[in-house]
Amino acid sequence: MSWLNLVERWFAELTQKLKRGVHRSVQALERDIPAWLTDWNKHPSPFVWTKTADEILDKVATYCRRVSDSDH
Numbered sequence: 001m002s003w004l005n006l007v008e009r010w011f012a013e014l015t016q017k018l019k020r021g022v023h024r025s026v027q028a029l030e031r032d033i034p035a036w037l038t039d040w041n042k043h044p045s046p047f048v049w050t051k052t053a054d055e056i057l058d059k060v061a062t063y064c065r066r067v068s069d070s071d072h
Helices: 003-020 026-042 053-068
Strands: none
Touching: 003 026
């Protein structure tokens, strides 16, 4: 896996946290993003893969077979 996967995962985490929040204005959202970043950086934790490479590749292969058989 490349560093880009980690970046995508990080942005997914940010997006999920922001969607859970209540932002009554654009200004509130703009204020909450740096606050989330500050908290993230104060409490760093390594990203841990929970599946083996073989499990990931099997899942991708299954998805590819399903998509190629979808008549699209």
